[in-house]
Amino acid sequence: MSDHGTILRLGLPDHLAERCAAISEGSTGAPPPSPVVVAWLHHACRIDENPVLEVACHAARSTNSPLVVHAGFGGRHDFANDRQTLFMLQGWAGLQADLRERGIAMSITPPDSGGTSGLRHLAGRARMLVTEDHPRNPYPAWTRAIAAHVHGPVIAVDASCVLPGRMVQGIHDRAFKFRSACESGWNARIHREWPACGLEAPVAGEADLPPGALDLMGRSDQDLRDLVGSWPVDHSVGPVPGMNGGEAEARARWNRFLETDIDRYHRRRNDATDDGTSGLSPWIHHGSISPFRMAREAAARGGDGCDKFLDELLVWRELSHHFCRTEPGHDRIGAVPAWARRTLEAHRNDPRSMRSWEAMSRSRTGDGLWDLAQSSLRERGWLHNNLRMTWGKAILEWCADAPEMLERLLDLNDRYALDGRDPNSIGGLLWCLGLFDRPFPEDRPVTGSLRTRPTAAHARRLDPDRLRHRIRGHISRDRVLVVGAGVAGSMAARTLLDHGHDVVLLDKGRGPGGRSSTRRRGEGRRVAHDHGCQVLRLRGDHRRPLTESWIRDGVVTEWRPRVRLIDGTVRPPADDWYVGTSGMKGLVAHLQSDLRVRFGHAVAAIRRHDDGWHALDENGERIESARRMVLALPAPQARRLLEPLVEDPGRTIDAEMIRTMSAVDFDPTWTLMTHGVEVDPGFDVATDPDPDVSWLCREASRPGRDDHGAWTMHATPDWTRRHLELDRKEVEPLLREITARILGCEVPPGDAHRWRFSLVSRPAGVDHLRSADRSLAVCGDWCLGNRVEHAIESGIAAAGCILRDLGASRVDAAAGTLFQDA
Incomplete structure (x- = not known):
């Protein structure tokens, strides 16, 4: 217990007082008007045995102040995605309902609430703020930051560890030392009941809640999913079926495990193909079940299985909390032991078989067991801990050095695992780099004296087919048909494929590209023109790992042409420019590398039937069908397919959807492709060099291109509109004359191409559109803008719409204790 005066004055019972620490005693200025006591929760998502709530209720009664419990999504979490956000929101919705039954108000604020965050608003009115004493970064820094805005005291309460973390004496780096230091403290607590403590407090009114607070009462699970879909989070990682x-889910799963499986836990827990673990780590991470109850009930049951479970729950879990508490930089490479850093540094330059982030995240490393483990994380949000150790160790040989390995471990685990971003995750992942371990005498390439866990050896200890069935069996996912195989459609398709859906793409073209096309011309088709999308800028940090992977794997490459600006000056690009290494269509081809694409199929109509959506050709014959459909087409083309369905009895497509697409405007572009130009005009790219030209590019300036004197020119939208309906043979000499004027030389005859839907001039302003029943989604760059990044995000958003739909995936009753609904 902290000896700060505030905690002493509260007169808390011993079991609560020992868990409290004063972060701040508050200011001495005038108190805020109409003050409240605030309980800020971020991991302790439960009513049962929640010391944060109990301390807050005690403080509210003692000061006769209304109590507001708060949980918000305003913090800028790494890897905030649909999966993590929905799991949290489901928990907070249940807690809000439970608190309301007790007369306690709970505010939940979304990430897009705007202005001052809900927590900051409440902090300005707080007589006292009670929160969790949670050691995992960034929460200690966030707690200190919010304390600066609170007039009254700020108290942190340990709601996670049976032995409060601040009571552990010394600093311990090995499990046996930690056990010795804590054993008496655990034994004093796990054999006694948690004292009854009423959750009563003065009632807060509506005016006490922050602006934008959500009332989730009466909202269905699908309502919560739709709400998450409207938030600015990453939609590429979908919810996990089942x-x-x-709290209700957590308690049901714990009771089932305690009654049927814990007695065999010591024998079955290390077999990744068996259903021998509790699978409760996601709920423990989010505080949805009391660790005090779990420890107490396991100790009361007794036996070898319970003893081993307690060893994991108390020793290894609380050791990780202890490490995070005593090592502020616990998520950086400097936190691993000195001996491990030395051996890793000594082998920094050893030859390695590099893998990109994309290859790892999508299970494309070529290592069968590792890829299967990663599939478990990506598709099911969970990885058996024994297999996670082997998974984690393998990454070092695929990374440039240990810091990159740690970055990959934290990314892949915390992005996909529902128990990620946890002190226990930190302990387990850094164990792969030597934490809580010792050096081994044999010095190996790359790993040095670190303990090794070869995937080949682990694979021999289990049945891969049984593991694959455990991960992917007992679940059925709807087949999805994607119409339009450009960037948006390809991104939607592979996002769905990565979540286990069967996907097929249809496209009217002869090959990959869409508006990111590469045209080959001339004798032997040796002259390449990127005649659609000209440059990739790939702005923003949101998809940075994807961009870095494409560079590392040679999908795209940096382009540094001489750019002539509108004022006539010539210089390199002001920001990073990239191009497809094998032409702009190379990026689309890469996105489609493991997809099933049927080219040469123009969809003339779509129809909804009892078995799903049908795509029809011009003769009304069915090309493909699926339960779900994504239209990744320019807005006018998508609108033409959907308009006949507005009056269908099912009313799946509404008029508002059509109006939104009708409001989208595109600029058309006539393009000239020519080669055989033998002069160097002193620039490679000219932007707006002429009132009739928006872009002129020397194709040989793109990395890896042969110099055939090839140039590509885009006319301005205004010029194109004036000549839009001319035949290409009529337009070609006009474009050639303009190009010759700019280059100052004769330009050989070439080819003209008309893009009716070239650049979006007025986007829809939403990342995708969907049918009323979520069975059909529409996407494209036109939803958000006119860049490749917009197409990527829109395709992901359309996939996310399907992944969030409750009916798109179904878990069988035989799925086992982990993946079956409780």
Whole structure:
């Protein structure tokens, strides 16, 4: 217990007082008007045995102040995505309902609430703020930051560890030392009941809640999913079928495990193909079940299985919390032991078989067991801990050095795992780099004296087919048909494929590209023109790992041409420019590398039937069908397919959807492709060099291109509109004359191409559109803008719409204790 005066004055019972620490005693200025006591929760998502709530209720009664419990999504979490956000929201919705039954108000604020965050608003009115004493970064820094805005005291309460973390004496780097230091403290607590403590407090009114607070009462699970879909989070990682957040779910799963499986835990826990673990780590991470109850009930049951479970729950889990508490830089490479850093540094330059982030995240490393483990994380949000150790160790040989390995471990685990971003995750992942371990005498390439866990050896200890069935069996996912195989459609398709859906793409073209096309011309088709999308800028940090992977794997390459600006000056690009290494269509081809694409199929109509969506050709014959459909087409083309369905009895497509697409405007572009120009005009790219020209490019300036004197020119939208309906043979000499004027030389005859839907001039302003029943989604760059990044995000958003739909995936009753609904 902290000896700060505030905690002493509260007169808390011993079991609560020992868990409290004063972060700040508050200011001495005038108190805020109409003050409240605030309980800020971020991991302790439960009513049962929640010391944060109990301390807050005690403080509210003692000061006769209304109590507001708060949980918000305003913090800028790494890897905030649909999966993590929905799991949290399901838990908070249940807690809000439970608190309301007790007369306690709970505010939940979304990430897009705007202006001052809900927590900051409440902090300005707080007589006292009670929160969790949670050691994992960034929460200690966030707690200190919010304390600066609170007039009254700020108290942190340990709601996670049976032995409060601040009571552990010394600093311990090995499990046996930690056990010795804590054993008496654990034994004093796991054999006694948690004292009854009423959750009563003065009632807060509506005016006490922050602006934008959500009332989730009466909202269905699908409502929560739709709400998450409207938030600015990463929609590329979908919810896990059968894994629902909340205290009721956690208690049901714990009771089932305690009654049927814990007695065999010591024999079955290390077999990744068996259903021998509790699978409760996601709910423990989010505080949806009391660790005090789990420890107490396991100790009361007794036996070898319970003893081993307690060893994991108390020793290894609380050791990780202890490490995070005593090592502020616990998520950086400097936190691993000195001996491990030395051996890793000594082998920094050893030859390695590099893998990109994309190859790892999508299970494309070529290592069968590792890829299967990664599929478990990506598709099911969970990885058996024994297999996770082997998974983690393998990454070092695929990374440039240990810091990159740690970055990959944290990314892949915390992005996909529902138990990620946890002190226990930190302990387990850094164990792969030597934490809580010792050096081994044999010095090996790359790993040095670190303990090794070869995937080949682990694979021999289990049945891969059984593991594959455990991960992917007992679940059925709807087939999805994607119409339009450009960037948006390809991104939507592979996002769905990565979540286990069967996907097929249809496209009217002869090959990959869409508006990111590469045309080959001339004798032997040796002259390449990127005649659609000209440059990739790939702005923003949101997809940085994807961009870095494409560079590392040679999908795209940096382009540094001489750029002539509108004022006539010539210089390199002001920001990073990239091009497809084998032409702009190379990026689309890469996105489609493991997709099933049927080219040469123009969809003339779509129809909804009892078995799903049908794509029809011009003769009304069915090309393909699926339960779900994504239209990744320019807005006018998508609108023409959907308009006949507005009056269908099912009313799946509404008029508002059509109006939104009708409001989208595109600029058309006539393009000239020519080669055989033998002069160097002193620039490679000219932007707006003429009132009739928006872009002129020397194709040989693109990396890896042969110099055939090839140039590509885009006319301005205004010029194109004036000549839009001319035949290409009529337009070609006009374009050639303009190009010759700019280059100052004769230009050989070439080819003209008309893009009716070239650049979006007025986007829809939403990342995708969907049918009322979520069975059909529409996407394209036109939803958000006119860049490749917009197409990527829109395709992901359309896939996310399907992944969030409750009916798109179904878990069988035989799925086992982990993946079956409780």
